[in-house]
Amino acid sequence: MALIVQKFGGTSVGSIERIEQVADKVKKFRDAGDDLVIVLSAMSGETNRLIDLAKQISDQPVTRELDVIISTGEQVTIALLAMALIKRGVPAVSYTGAQVRILTDSAHSKARILQIDDQKIRNDLKEGRVVVVAGFQGVDEHGNITTLGRGGSDTTGVALAAALKADECQIYTDVDGVYTTDPRVVSQAQRLDKITFEEMLEMASLGSKVLQIRAVEFAGKYNVPLRVLHSFKEGPGTLITIDEEETMEQPIISGIAFNRDEAKLTIRGVPDTPGVAFKILGPISGANIEVDMIVQNVAHDNTTDFTFTVHRNDYQAALQVLENTAVELAARKVVGDTKIAKVSIVGVGMRSHAGVASRMFEALAKDNINIQMISTSEIKVSVVIEEKYLELAVRALHTAFELDAPRQGE
Amino acid sequence: MALIVQKFGGTSVGSIERIEQVADKVKKFRDAGDDLVIVLSAMSGETNRLIDLAKQISDQPVTRELDVIISTGEQVTIALLAMALIKRGVPAVSYTGAQVRILTDSAHSKARILQIDDQKIRNDLKEGRVVVVAGFQGVDEHGNITTLGRGGSDTTGVALAAALKADECQIYTDVDGVYTTDPRVVSQAQRLDKITFEEMLEMASLGSKVLQIRAVEFAGKYNVPLRVLHSFKEGPGTLITIDEEETMEQPIISGIAFNRDEAKLTIRGVPDTPGVAFKILGPISGANIEVDMIVQNVAHDNTTDFTFTVHRNDYQAALQVLENTAVELAARKVVGDTKIAKVSIVGVGMRSHAGVASRMFEALAKDNINIQMISTSEIKVSVVIEEKYLELAVRALHTAFELDAPRQGE
Numbered sequence: 001m002a003l004i005v006q007k008f009g010g011t012s013v014g015s016i017e018r019i020e021q022v023a024d025k026v027k028k029f030r031d032a033g034d035d036l037v038i039v040l041s042a043m044s045g046e047t048n049r050l051i052d053l054a055k056q057i058s059d060q061p062v063t064r065e066l067d068v069i070i071s072t073g074e075q076v077t078i079a080l081l082a083m084a085l086i087k088r089g090v091p092a093v094s095y096t097g098a099q100v101r102i103l104t105d106s107a108h109s110k111a112r113i114l115q116i117d118d119q120k121i122r123n124d125l126k127e128g129r130v131v132v133v134a135g136f137q138g139v140d141e142h143g144n145i146t147t148l149g150r151g152g153s154d155t156t157g158v159a160l161a162a163a164l165k166a167d168e169c170q171i172y173t174d175v176d177g178v179y180t181t182d183p184r185v186v187s188q189a190q191r192l193d194k195i196t197f198e199e200m201l202e203m204a205s206l207g208s209k210v211l212q213i214r215a216v217e218f219a220g221k222y223n224v225p226l227r228v229l230h231s232f233k234e235g236p237g238t239l240i241t242i243d244e245e246e247t248m249e250q251p252i253i254s255g256i257a258f259n260r261d262e263a264k265l266t267i268r269g270v271p272d273t274p275g276v277a278f279k280i281l282g283p284i285s286g287a288n289i290e291v292d293m294i295v296q297n298v299a300h301d302n303t304t305d306f307t308f309t310v311h312r313n314d315y316q317a318a319l320q321v322l323e324n325t326a327v328e329l330a331a332r333k334v335v336g337d338t339k340i341a342k343v344s345i346v347g348v349g350m351r352s353h354a355g356v357a358s359r360m361f362e363a364l365a366k367d368n369i370n371i372q373m374i375s376t377s378e379i380k381v382s383v384v385i386e387e388k389y390l391e392l393a394v395r396a397l398h399t400a401f402e403l404d405a406p407r408q409g410e
Numbered sequence: 411m412a413l414i415v416q417k418f419g420g421t422s423v424g425s426i427e428r429i430e431q432v433a434d435k436v437k438k439f440r441d442a443g444d445d446l447v448i449v450l451s452a453m454s455g456e457t458n459r460l461i462d463l464a465k466q467i468s469d470q471p472v473t474r475e476l477d478v479i480i481s482t483g484e485q486v487t488i489a490l491l492a493m494a495l496i497k498r499g500v501p502a503v504s505y506t507g508a509q510v511r512i513l514t515d516s517a518h519s520k521a522r523i524l525q526i527d528d529q530k531i532r533n534d535l536k537e538g539r540v541v542v543v544a545g546f547q548g549v550d551e552h553g554n555i556t557t558l559g560r561g562g563s564d565t566t567g568v569a570l571a572a573a574l575k576a577d578e579c580q581i582y583t584d585v586d587g588v589y590t591t592d593p594r595v596v597s598q599a600q601r602l603d604k605i606t607f608e609e610m611l612e613m614a615s616l617g618s619k620v621l622q623i624r625a626v627e628f629a630g631k632y633n634v635p636l637r638v639l640h641s642f643k644e645g646p647g648t649l650i651t652i653d654e655e656e657t658m659e660q661p662i663i664s665g666i667a668f669n670r671d672e673a674k675l676t677i678r679g680v681p682d683t684p685g686v687a688f689k690i691l692g693p694i695s696g697a698n699i700e701v702d703m704i705v706q707n708v709a710h711d712n713t714t715d716f717t718f719t720v721h722r723n724d725y726q727a728a729l730q731v732l733e734n735t736a737v738e739l740a741a742r743k744v745v746g747d748t749k750i751a752k753v754s755i756v757g758v759g760m761r762s763h764a765g766v767a768s769r770m771f772e773a774l775a776k777d778n779i780n781i782q783m784i785s786t787s788e789i790k791v792s793v794v795i796e797e798k799y800l801e802l803a804v805r806a807l808h809t810a811f812e813l814d815a816p817r818q819g820e
Contacts, residue, residue: 016466056426057493068489072482079478083467
């Protein structure tokens, strides 16, 4: 008999019919003898409806009050699911974040979980009840309702699993697992049975939207086995877990991530003096713009070129900041490009295999894809290329690293 | 500087525009220097929408879970009003019933308030904030969300006013006060400046729907001055207060109440033996039917006639029960009538004035209105008449007791 935390997102509880389907699913696990804690999001669209209501009052609604409003979304779904379970003869009880007592800090709309009181839930489990908990929300030490920010329900699920020392935290979603890359781009993409937390973190931060980064970090930190599954299809999904020795036989590369959300900015002919990086990036972060990749070329004639990427939404703002900086630093000029894409190969296997990066570059060269920027970490190599080559690059790499599924009939 | 509790109902907060209007009104009081606690209902229609959602899952939803869902209605309006106040530069904070800690018993969907923790609210008032509280809801000793049942927001307002020893509890609604009778029936009806708790209770229980009976009882018990006002029109409204000596000069009769919700049942030729009333009414209350007026005529030939009224919705069920009883008691026969109306005169003044009832009967006789049943209490005389005479009777009594407003030009 296992203790499982199951999290269902907004689409999975988006209608009464879907909630009934979730109840059927939960009952099946229950009948198999598992202890269950269910974490739910609001019905899809509901959080936006509530935010819209608030925005009709104020463009910048007070976050304390906004949290009071949007936390009602999950409060409705948890009670509906509890009702649906009880109707099926499954004893169940719902709790809001405040009722469980999911204690958070007071950073409304982006609160962090500090502590979870597991007493109530443990008592209910002991008495045979399925416990249905509102995701995405908590309460601060003063009793104010807080929310964790978008996608926070994944984090609630993982945090509960950690607090309860659950055997597994299952995240039900609209895909049946984590893939070697986006199947819409590469039809040969394969579902991974297993992936490590580190790989999943890189995949998530590189644009694979299956799981929230915070939830993966949390799961890694507390070593909560995390499984991604499809809400309404059967299947084993993908288990995200620690890098045990048995995983040594896995392929060098687990997956290929990509995104088109970034833009590139270059400041040319900057005097190559100490502190110049700070002089360039200080004003950027001062304008609340997050920088992703950073490349500084070797100095040449005592000047250097400095390139970085930002989210495409921040491109115009960053360009303006950078042009001011260029004047101050007497740089030669500023150029920018929004038509770029980032492609990354991710895998813990590359730690013990040399030549992974060069194999990547070779595959791209073969298809005449020019690499504009390169950045590496221990388990990832990312390149920036011209956006129009994105699909071509992803397919080439997927094949080069032997991730393609066997073709039917082969 | 007064401390005022103001309660706004669902229609008054039925749209963003209305909530903004309420915020304007609250700001006006605030600018005049009053300390304010605002109690809100859910936006009109919202509670029904939420109940409908629950009913899609289950015809008989578990009341604990139903309370979790429907309490979200007020949770949304309190935060919206707090936002609207803050936008106007008025410091404000919202609290759910659980956050205030409005402690109730555990009778979900019809909970009773046991205790209110006034600490948080007092602190906020001290720091200059307007406190916006969700009506209709509370929390039991185990932390479960409870609701007080329909109209419970009035009760929340009065209970808060009692706990805070507020100077006044103002109930904002869609009428500008309590009238001598329904202005739709008697155009000469007048708004009362004052009415006693007892009179208001009789008026409310007799069909005047301005205030919830529970709220009036509560206000009377804790002597909370209660004022009924129009949400969006200026005016002094009607003050409901204790019967002080100064009110001795008020008219004998304060108002005329009526309703058409009842039906009459008579069992004829019942053997006149001890315990017969219980034998008749026991099975009725056993069938969960509430009885209003009861009249037993003087025995005649050792048999008696026994008549009572029930809500019209319960008429068929009551008739069936009574017919079984008639067989058991060997009564002569059972007759019923749904085309009746009840008209009542209400006033504390009748305590010290003889002949009030006969003056009522005289007025009705003058218009040839036959009286079918009579029942009296210390401050009320009720008669049952044929339904078609209702308007005529109310107008006749309104004039006979000198309640008519002076005609224009007089």
